[in-house]
Amino acid sequence: MLKPVKATIGTLLASGAAIVSAALFTLAATVPASADAGTARLSLARSLAMLKTGNISAARNHAQAAIKQDPNWGLAHAVLARAFLALGDGIGAEAELDRAKAAGFDAKRAQQLYAHAYLLQGDAKRAATTAATAEPRFAGYAIRVGARALAAQGDLPGAQRALSNLLSAAPGDSAAWSDLGRVRYNSGDVAGAIDAATKAGELDPANLEALTLRGELVRTQYGLVAALPWFEAALARDAYYHPALIEYASTLGDAGRYGDMLDATRRALASRPDSAQAFYLQAVLAARAGNYDLARTLMQRTGGTLSGLPGALLLEGTLDYQAGGYEQAINKWRELVARQPMNITARRLLGAAMLRSGDAQGALDVLRPVALRFDADSYTLTLVARAFERTGERDWAGKYLDRAAFPVRDASVPFGTDDSLTVLGGLANDNPDDPVRRMVFLRALVDAGENGQALDQAQALTRLSPGAPAAWLAVGDMQMVLKRYGEAAAAYRRAADIRFDEPTMLRTVDALDRAGHRPEASNVLALFLSQNPQNIAGQRLAAHWQLASGEFDAAIETLEGLRQRVGNRDAALLTELAYAYLGDDDDATGLSYAKAAYRLAPLNPVVTDAYGWALYQSGNNGAAAQLFEKAVAIAPEHAMLRWHLGQVYAELGRGADARGQIDAALSDPSFEDRDAAAALLKTLA
CATH class of the missing domain: 1.25.40.10 (Tetratricopeptide repeat domain)
Structure with a gap:
């Protein structure tokens, strides 16, 4: 002291x-x-x-x-x-x-x-x-x-x-205000950080630290594009101010402005020739372009000074893996998971590398926390299934393959904890002002099914840290668990006012959509994409809604842009491309995408149904019926699959079978094509 x-x-x-x-x-x-x-x-x-x-x-x-x-x-x-x-x-x-x-x-x-x-x-x-x-x-x-x-x-x-x-005695100290803003930001109090950084800038417009921090905060609060003017304001005063150049370059890259990003990193190197951050950003740019040799060279020029940072560990592991250095990649990703145990991407990469290196049990240990989540993605579930196959536990492998093939995932839940509710509750009560302990206790309550108490804890968090978006997200998550979608949307809006990032956007859109406010949800998505035009999750959701509203040309443009970025190994993306081209009356292209998706995921009922629908549109009713039957056998409770099967049965003259499938579809209250199904049913009477 x-x-x-x-x-x-x-x-x-x-x-x-x-x-x-x-x-x-x-x-x-x-x-x-x-x-x-x-x-x-x-x-x-x-x-x-x-x-x-x-x-x-x-x-x-x-x-x-x-x-x-x-x-x-x-x-x-x-x-x-x-x-x-x-x-x-x-x-x-x-x-x-x-x-x-x-x-x-x-x-x-x-x-x-x-x-x-x-x-x-x-x-x-x-x-x-x-x-x-x-x-x-x-x-x-x-x-x-x-x-x-x-x-x-x-x-x-x-x-x-x-x-x-210090500020109580010297409220006009701009540098102290910007320091306070940085500390608040690092502690999760984004709203408090915004207030402090704003005050610092008002007191001294030449405070470059405050301008740079405002850029970072605006990037968090509103998005990438909105943040750029703040970094540019700092650089207008000092064109070679290194901290602003690094944040500016990173933001430009995330916004897809790669040429401007490269220019900013070069200016950073002119300011500081040994800038590890600039070399790292150039390595990221090279890796995105597929020039892995250049990316490795650039990472070597960082001198290892960034090796302990999460982004560097992720990139270095990726470069090692791409070059066949699986053990090196495993070591780096293992360190990343140890630092960020809730980083799902890191766990997925580490599990895949361990499985490829022959350590099936190690892969299971790493992937278990993700695979046990109700919203586990199909890739992770497939990795777990393959790991169980390697360990000889084929019954468990089959169960996870079934989950990987199922088309619908449940809402997300936090990772669990091994401590008892009594222990965690005692720790939270002993330190009532510690938001971290309250959050851990909240997660334990969710795992134990004590949703009412969990909501109380989440609401207490908002009173303890009203400027922390994580507190409002916790309230929204609990309202979603309780199916109070309007209340959840309100909580998510509070979080979005402080930090409008991808998880907050997805939660807000989902809650608004479930609450029956699709236009408002669309506006939220559009606002997010205007600030984060390269965001893959946002682009996927936009394409899905474009398909649902019959905007097939727009959906094709969005989906083809995604395919150029993520490649041709994403069965869900290829399936949506098939539907988009079929809706645009390009049956041949739609069929080719549907067939490619089916080769990747033949046990996924939605993929199977899309292939069947493409064949049906092409007039191959017999082959379409076989695929629809397979899809319904995998997911018999999916109303749309039964509706498609009913249509092809009607075309084949199998009236009784068609009526049975259509009746089953209409019995689902969530089934949307009710008018068309009822009309076809009348013709079969």
Whole structure:
């Protein structure tokens, strides 16, 4: 913890940038030792002016010019260190501070700067210790560094308290507000982070950290496209501000603007030639383009500095797997799953790699938490089935193959827990202000079927953390379990107001649709896609609704775009393409897609039905009837399958059989083609 200090309020609590600028301007009156004193002073004055206006890269360049003109001027080295700190370069800052000290700069004036440098280098403990030795006049800066050090060590509440105390005494400290916004964001309080970042920007429009954070928050709150102007605003002040360039490039890539993404990474490398983040983003871009050799080369240039980050682990594992290095991929994905145990994509990849390497039991252990979910995807279920086949348990393999073939998945549920309700409830009660423990207890209640109590816990979470979207999502999820779709939609809207990402969008759309508000659900989907045009889940849902509304040309365009991105091994995608082309009266193309889907998933009743429907549209009623019969045998409760079988029976002159299938379809209240079915039934009477 920082030592208590005493000083005047103006000196004590000024922001870090203001403290350094004021101190350095005061010292600028000291004439440098070289013959180029006037030129060096002019360069340093320009550097300080650029710091104030937010053009940090220019400030760095002018400070470097001052040092070139007078290498032994300690003040110039200190100003350059300040610029490096603002650019996030802790190593460069420490080196310049050492040079400043060697040239006679008072070390007592630099402790808060050294602390910041250590923090940027990842040494949070040393940063906190050093910050505690800062002089009273620099205490505001030191408190900020100490708070960020607490956050880096996982003490987010402590960091928030320190910053809140600082801001209660100095509410005009823009840098402290942006630091508070970052801490709140990392703790899940998105609404609180937005408030803090907004305040920081209002107090100092040149606060590049605040502008960049606002971009990240807008990206979370509204979407990719809406975030771009915020990063561009930061870059308008400093075209080579590295943190904004990295976030800008990442956002451009996710929005599908790959050329602009590449340009941004190149600017980032011009700003920082050894930028691991820029090389990583270029590697992602190369991998997306299928140039895996280039992606590997670029990842090697990161120097391993990002190896522990989830995105890097996922990419490196993918590159290893693509090259046949299954053990290396397994090691990386295993580490990713250990860090993010609820990352379904990582578990799926790890399970597939382990199965391919011959470790069927290991694959089962990894995939079990996903496969036990009611909404488990068919690929995961198929992997589990193949793993059971490898272990000789063919009865279990058959059960999971049956689940993989079934066309409908239930609503999602959270992963379970091995602790008892009593233990988890006690932990939650012992720490009523800990949202993490409340969430774990909530999940345990869901697993135990105690849905009423789970809803109470979820609602308590919203009172505890009203700015956390996860709390509102939990309320919505419980309302969905209780089939209160309108209430669920309202809770999801609250979450979407804070964080409008893919999971929130899908939940909101589903709840609105189930509540009978399809137009509103369509608007939510359209808004999401306007901000996230490359999102695969959103594009899939849009195509599905285009098919349902008879917009076959639009569906074909959407689905073909998806096929170019995900390939030709997605049976569900190929099935929807078949229906789209059949609806557009292109029976030959529809049949080819239906046949391709059937080759991939011959036990899936929806895929089988689509192939039968394509044959039926082509006039091959006999073959169509066989496929419809197979589909109904697999999923006898699916009304649409029976309706299709009834139609082909009618065409074949099997009136009694047709009536039986149509009656079965009409007995399902959710069956939508009731008028057409009733009309055909009358002709068969």
